[in-house]
Structures are given as structure tokens and as C-alpha cells.
Amino acid sequence: VVRNVTACPLSGVCNDETFDVTPYSKALSSFLLGHPDSQDFGRKFKISFSGCHDHACGFAQMHDIGAVAVVKEVDDEKKRGFKMYVGGGLGAVPHRAKILEEFLPVEELLPVSQAMAKVFSRFGERKNRNKARMKFVVAKLGIDEFRREVHAEREKLRHDPAWTAYLDDLDEFDESPLKPPTQLNGTKKPDGFHAWDATNVKPQAQPGYAVVQVTLPLGDITSNQTRGLADIARKYVKDTIRATVEQNIILRWVTMSDLPSVYSELQAIGLAEGDAERLTDITACPGTDSCKLGISSSRGLAASLRGHFLKNRVNEEIKDLRIKISGCPNSCGAHHVANIGFFGSSRRIQGHIAPYYQVILGGHATENAGSYGLAAGKIHGEHIPQFIEHLTGRYLDERTDENETFTSYIKRLGKPEIKSVLKQYDEIPSYEEDPSYYIDTGDSKEFKLQKGVGECAGELIELVSFKLEEADRLIYEAGVHLEDDEFEASAARSFEAMIHAADGLLTTEGIQYIDDETTVREFRDRFFDTQIFFSAYGEYLFKATEENTSTFDEELTHRRVEEATLFVEQSHNVYGRMQIRQEEENQARGRKKREATPARIPKPAAEAEAIVDSMDLKGVACPFNYVQAKIRLEQMNLRELLEITIDDGEPIKNVPTSLTNDGHEIVDTKKVGQHYRLLIRKGE
CATH class of the missing domain: 3.30.110.40 (TusA-like domain)
Structure with missing residues (x-):
């Protein structure tokens, strides 16, 4: 079903919007949520609206359907419409949305969306929920064929008065202020107000009013704070607030002269922190705190980084960079569209598992999530603050001019040089030297110790580790080829990486490498069909055997590298779980031997x-x-x-x-x- 419809939290008050998208988003939400044509989907269906193209407000390019407001002159009359995107999404392997229509008149918004819902219902996956998203339908059909299917469905739809009825009453959706407009002028300001005002307050398009963003570190707010915030909203802006994708809260229609009072009252309930949507305002998913899929403590790392950057003076020129963290590859923290992103991983070192993170660089949320980052390598959580300072310091020193963005600099720097930076932070102490490195950020539990092994078992571990490390190296080479626009070579290295990783796992089954075809077949039989290997990632290997890489462009190659990265990462995780299980069995055997009676029992x-x-x-x-x-x-x-x-x-x-x-x-x-x-x- 449709998982509701989101819109830019500044719609209706933004200085840069083409027009207010609020009425259209609410109309589409009401129309689709209960419509029979949108009730039979394999999985969720997410729609987003944005009032402009340039900002990050609506993230239209990372949704199943994205609608960006545009105005077109038709017969000397300005007509409202939307640039329609379809098939976007993050998840483990992000898909950049395709343009369905450059200009869709507002009168066609609801019927065309209904037609898209019918196409998704008809072509969408139902057996495998990992593939049951619009992005896979668009990727399978291609945007041209998908567009033809939508147009065909649109032609077959019977006219519904609800498609345009709301257009006669757009004013009903307008918000009205609680108080008349005023100016700040000589109003007395409390201590700390100016710093907060500089980062958390924006003038509205309507003179005399401002938007206040309430910073919620880690997206957390207590019940008492929520009640206090509700009281503030009723007092100054009626009772309407909006939430943001950055895990903050927006108060709109605050009169300028009320800003000092609003700040003081927010301060009284502990919600007057500044730096909204800046470096210290880090987005993180729940991670291992509450998610069963979490690998690492994304919230623990986010809190640690926030504390580090608040304590240490941050250069003003990098304060607008965004950091986003996910506890696993699934991008619930939207790490792909961050300037600097991380997702949870691990590394086994001398019998102990240490918490590591994959570094994602090159993404940005502007242009409605217009660029997705790519994995650059792993780093231990303890070294992440120093790595960020190192990389941003080089950016400030080496950028071509003040207009070069961080994302542009990362692309120019190149993966080999980024790898060399990460290499400087690769080493961590052994468990015996410092066991704190083997505890996740913000956690207190240690990982289990591996028992001693015989020579064959030791050789097995070394051989599997070697093959997985070779897969990591091939992923790196694939990224370098991608940067150099060598798409076929990049895709080939990605496939080789998956083969090496699968071969490494098969080594634990006593299977020696013969050829790629045998490796794929044996992997399917022993790890995929048995559900030892996460099926969504395992399918990337099978898909890669069927694709013609000679036709790959930048986007398809980027996707192949992402898929291979996740396949190799999952291979590491599967092997790690196998080792942990072996350790537990060894420990259980040891306990039984110690508890057993010393008397020898004659054997028949x-x-x-x-x-x-x-x-x-x-x-x-x-x-x-x-x-x-x-x-x-x-x-x-x-x-x-x-x-x-x-x-x-x-x-x-x-x-x-x-x-x-x-x-x-x-x-x-x-x-x-x-x-x-x-x-x-x-x-x-």
C-alpha cells in the first residue's frame, strides 16, 4: 500500500519554491490511501513532493514517485504542473529516479499517479519482497517501456471527478498565522540567541514571519519536551508543526518579535540547541539499539561524533557538510546522500571482531538527492573523527577555489588517493593491547574470543580470509575504473569480486575452484537456497551472470559496484557468523569435558x-x-x-x-x- 505522501516541510513559506505543493500532496494522499488500485502491492510505495529543484527538502529523486513543482507557459498563460520522477530509492543498492514527464499538468497528477499504481501492481514482484519496489519495475522495463505502460493505463481509466475536484478549493489548504506580522528590531535578546538565530531561523516568504527549526540531537525528544513543545506551538503558531527528514521539527509562522521568547521557552525545555542541518546535526537510524538488522551502533557513533565536533572547534567553511549514518547497508540513515556517510560493518582481527564502518563519499542531498555516494573503504569507529578532520582539512587546503564543493573535490581527488587516506587509519591495537577497540561505540559488551585451532583449521581460515580480501581489492579496482569512466572494466572487476567472495565461502565446504559457472551453481546450492546468505544480496551474483556489461553506462556500473560491495560485505558477515558458531561449539565442548566424570567408561x-x-x-x-x-x-x-x-x-x-x-x-x-x-x- 501507499506509505503516505511526504512534502517539503517549508512548502507554502519557502522563499525559493515555485508554488506551494501542500494542497497537491494532501489531495494525492487522500486519493490513493483508500483507492482500490493502490491496495494490492507487494510492498510499500512512497511518494514525495518538492516545491523547487535545487534544495534537499523533498528528496524527490529517491522515492517511488517524486513530484517537483514547475510552471510552464502555455498559450501565454502560466500553468502549474510537476516534473515527475519514478523508480528512485535508497536501500542497500540505491536507484536514481528516472524522469517520467518533464511537465505533467496538475489536472493529470491524480490520474497518472493512479495509472502508475496499476502498472506497479501488475508488474511488481510479489514472491520476493526484496524486489517488490517500484525501482525494480522501472529497471526491468526501462523508463521508455514503463512510460508506455503508464500512458496505456491512463487511457483505460474511467473519469473520476475526484481527480480535479480539489483544484477548486486550493485555498482550503492554506495555513494562517496566529498573530499579525512584526519585526524583530529592538526586541531584547537573551544570551545565546544570536548563534541560535543564525542557524535555526529562516525568514519566511511572507514578511514579518520566520520558520524556526527545533534541533533534536539523534532525533530524540522526551514526552515532557513534546508536551512543552506543543504548548509553545499553541501559544505562538496555532497548533501545527512539521517534521523533517533530518529528524528535526519545524515551527512556521513565528512572528519576528516573538523569536526571543520562543528561544527562551525552547531553552527552558532543553530544545534550544543550534546548528540545525549542519555538521553536528547528524542523522542516524536506530542501529543495534533496537533494529534486529543492525550491525553497528549508528546512534552511538552519531552521539560520539556530535560530542567530538562540539568540543573541538570546527572550521566555519565546513559546517554545512552533512553526515549520515546507518547501522547496516540498508540506508535507513540515508548515508548514500550525505557528503560523508557511514554504514555498519565489522572486521575480524586475530580471533576478535572489531566494529568497523564502510565510508560512503560523493553524495549530496541537494537537487532533491541528486547524487549518490560510493563506498570508499572501511574504517574503525574510533578513527572516524580523525579521518573526517583529515579529509575536510585537505578539502579546505586543496580545493580549486571557494566555489568548489566537497562533493566535486571528492570526485576530483579520486578513489586511489582516498584509499591512501583511509590506509593511514587502518591499524588498530590487538585485543590484548586495548580491548576497548573491540567494543562498539556507546556499548559495553565485548566480542567473543576465538579458540586455538589446528594447522588445517588455521590454513582454512587464512585461505578464506585471503579470498575475501582479494574480493575487497577487486571492489576497490572496480571503483577506480568507474571513476575513469571505464564502465565495462569496472563491471568486470565487480563480478570477479563476487566470484572470489563466493569461492571463499565455498572453501569452508571443501569445494575447490573449477570455474565461475561451477562457483555460481555451488554457491546457490550451499548458501543461497539454504538461506545462509541473505537472499537479496545473493541475487546480485546471479543477475550479474546474465547482464551484458558492454552496454553499461555510468548509472548501471555504479549500481553493479554497489551490488558487488554488498555481496562481498555479506560474505564477510556470513564467514564471521560461521566462525562465531564454531567458537561457541568449541567452548561448549570444553565445558562438557571439564564437567565430565574423570572415570573412563569402557567402550564396547x-x-x-x-x-x-x-x-x-x-x-x-x-x-x-x-x-x-x-x-x-x-x-x-x-x-x-x-x-x-x-x-x-x-x-x-x-x-x-x-x-x-x-x-x-x-x-x-x-x-x-x-x-x-x-x-x-x-x-x-
Whole structure:
């Protein structure tokens, strides 16, 4: 169904808007929310309105439908309409919206939106909710075919008087002030007012009135503060307030002379902080505080960064940069449209998991979310303040002139140089040196310690880690090719990265690389179909095998790099979970051994002779021989016997030790020619 309709919080009072979009957004909301044609969608459907093109107010380009106000002269008469965008969205892999119509008359807003709803209902995914969004329909059909389908649906619609009835009563949607306009002039100002006024107050288009933005750090407000804010609203601006996508609250129609009093009353309830929509006003999703998908504490990092920048003097020239943080790749914190964005990740270091974040650079929210950033690499949360200071310091020193934006500078700087900056913050202390690095920002819980492993298990860990690290390197190369407009090469490196990551996971199953086709097939059987690997990200690999990269443009290549980044990141996460599970099993075995009675229990002779299964592992190299034996033992019942044949040399040196460390018992070892036959009893 339609998840309501949003609009610019300044609509109707903005100095730069083409016209007030409030009546049109409310009319479309009322029309679609209960309409039969918009009730049968696979998933949510989000619509946004903006009164102008240049600002970040409506984020029209990152919604299923985005409408930006435009005026066109038709027969010497100015006509209102909308530039209609369709198929935008963030999520794990952002899609930039396509232009459906350069100018859609206001009379056609409701029927064309209804037609789009019908097209989405007809073509939208229903079985796989990860694909059940408008952006996937537009990507699948292409904007030209999608436009033809919408026009065809529009032609078939029976006329509905509701399409235009609201246009006769647009004045009903106008807000009216509580008080007549005034000027600030000589009104006495309390301490702190001027700094707050400079960042949180904007003059309205209507002389004598101002918009006040109430800063809510982390988007938090208590029940008492909410009641106090409601009292302030009733006293100064009637009882209407608006929320912003920056997690703040807007008071409109405040008379200029009332501003000092409003500030004082906000101060009394703890809501008079300044710097709205600036560097310290950081947007963050709930993260691990309350979201089951969270990887890292986005709110903890946001609070830490805010405290750091409030404590340390920030150069005025970078105060308008925006930071947005998500706890996972899904972009609930809108990290893709930030100047500097982060999303939660992790890295395993010597048996411990440390909280890391993927850095997203190159996005901006202006032009209605006109540019999406791209992952630049990982960094530990503890180093993020220094990294931001380093990067912004270089921007101020190296920009071509005062007009070069941070986003333009990042694009000019290039991914190799950004990687070199991140490299300076790559090292963290070991767990033994400083365990605080292995606790998430704002948290107090430590990550679990990995038990010691045998040589085969150790080699397995090294081999899997090597393949995943190689995938990371290929992602980096893909980003460099993308910056150089080498789209086919970028797409190829992205695919190679996914293959390397999938191959790394298959190594844990004892599967050696043969070719890409086999890797994709085995990955589907062992990790995708078994739901070990998050299906939405796993599908990126399958999709990549079917796409013709010779036709890729900048947008499609950008999307491929994003998809590959998420696939590799998920591979790291899956492998990390596998290691944690192994550690827990090892710990449980250790506890059982300590709790067990020391008395030896005689084993029946018959049991020793009952060999349940055998495996010929001659010619199978380490650690694949160990992994295959380990997996087969996991499928057997306790104390059952498995016979394996392995080679001389490294296999006989390492496999028995590794299986013993896993809790199994080597009952017998016999040399047979150039090979060894082991009899192994399944342990706990």
C-alpha cells in the first residue's frame, strides 16, 4: 500500500519554491490511501513532493514517485504542473529516479499517479519482497517501456471527478498565522540567541514571519519536551508543526518579535540547541539499539561524533557538510546522500571482531538527492573523527577555489588517493593491547574470543580470509575504473569480486575452484537456497551472470559496484557468523569435558568395528581434505566411526590434529603405501 505522501516541510513559506505543493500532496494522499488500485502491492510505495529543484527538502529523486513543482507557459498563460520522477530509492543498492514527464499538468497528477499504481501492481514482484519496489519495475522495463505502460493505463481509466475536484478549493489548504506580522528590531535578546538565530531561523516568504527549526540531537525528544513543545506551538503558531527528514521539527509562522521568547521557552525545555542541518546535526537510524538488522551502533557513533565536533572547534567553511549514518547497508540513515556517510560493518582481527564502518563519499542531498555516494573503504569507529578532520582539512587546503564543493573535490581527488587516506587509519591495537577497540561505540559488551585451532583449521581460515580480501581489492579496482569512466572494466572487476567472495565461502565446504559457472551453481546450492546468505544480496551474483556489461553506462556500473560491495560485505558477515558458531561449539565442548566424570567408561568392542562411512581423500589438498572430513562428521551421530584415506606429508601432519581439536577421536592410523588410513570416532 501507499506509505503516505511526504512534502517539503517549508512548502507554502519557502522563499525559493515555485508554488506551494501542500494542497497537491494532501489531495494525492487522500486519493490513493483508500483507492482500490493502490491496495494490492507487494510492498510499500512512497511518494514525495518538492516545491523547487535545487534544495534537499523533498528528496524527490529517491522515492517511488517524486513530484517537483514547475510552471510552464502555455498559450501565454502560466500553468502549474510537476516534473515527475519514478523508480528512485535508497536501500542497500540505491536507484536514481528516472524522469517520467518533464511537465505533467496538475489536472493529470491524480490520474497518472493512479495509472502508475496499476502498472506497479501488475508488474511488481510479489514472491520476493526484496524486489517488490517500484525501482525494480522501472529497471526491468526501462523508463521508455514503463512510460508506455503508464500512458496505456491512463487511457483505460474511467473519469473520476475526484481527480480535479480539489483544484477548486486550493485555498482550503492554506495555513494562517496566529498573530499579525512584526519585526524583530529592538526586541531584547537573551544570551545565546544570536548563534541560535543564525542557524535555526529562516525568514519566511511572507514578511514579518520566520520558520524556526527545533534541533533534536539523534532525533530524540522526551514526552515532557513534546508536551512543552506543543504548548509553545499553541501559544505562538496555532497548533501545527512539521517534521523533517533530518529528524528535526519545524515551527512556521513565528512572528519576528516573538523569536526571543520562543528561544527562551525552547531553552527552558532543553530544545534550544543550534546548528540545525549542519555538521553536528547528524542523522542516524536506530542501529543495534533496537533494529534486529543492525550491525553497528549508528546512534552511538552519531552521539560520539556530535560530542567530538562540539568540543573541538570546527572550521566555519565546513559546517554545512552533512553526515549520515546507518547501522547496516540498508540506508535507513540515508548515508548514500550525505557528503560523508557511514554504514555498519565489522572486521575480524586475530580471533576478535572489531566494529568497523564502510565510508560512503560523493553524495549530496541537494537537487532533491541528486547524487549518490560510493563506498570508499572501511574504517574503525574510533578513527572516524580523525579521518573526517583529515579529509575536510585537505578539502579546505586543496580545493580549486571557494566555489568548489566537497562533493566535486571528492570526485576530483579520486578513489586511489582516498584509499591512501583511509590506509593511514587502518591499524588498530590487538585485543590484548586495548580491548576497548573491540567494543562498539556507546556499548559495553565485548566480542567473543576465538579458540586455538589446528594447522588445517588455521590454513582454512587464512585461505578464506585471503579470498575475501582479494574480493575487497577487486571492489576497490572496480571503483577506480568507474571513476575513469571505464564502465565495462569496472563491471568486470565487480563480478570477479563476487566470484572470489563466493569461492571463499565455498572453501569452508571443501569445494575447490573449477570455474565461475561451477562457483555460481555451488554457491546457490550451499548458501543461497539454504538461506545462509541473505537472499537479496545473493541475487546480485546471479543477475550479474546474465547482464551484458558492454552496454553499461555510468548509472548501471555504479549500481553493479554497489551490488558487488554488498555481496562481498555479506560474505564477510556470513564467514564471521560461521566462525562465531564454531567458537561457541568449541567452548561448549570444553565445558562438557571439564564437567565430565574423570572415570573412563569402557567402550564396547563391537562399536569400534562399526564403520559407518568412508572417504577417499587422496589427492585432496589441505585444507579441503580436513573440511570435507569435518562436514561428513557433522552429519554423523555421536560416537559413530568414519574412515578416511589421506596423503602423506602435510595432510597426515595436520588433518589428525585439526580433527582432534574439533573434539573427535583418532581411533587408529595405518600407513597404506604412500597414503594413510585414519579411523575417526565422532565426538561432541
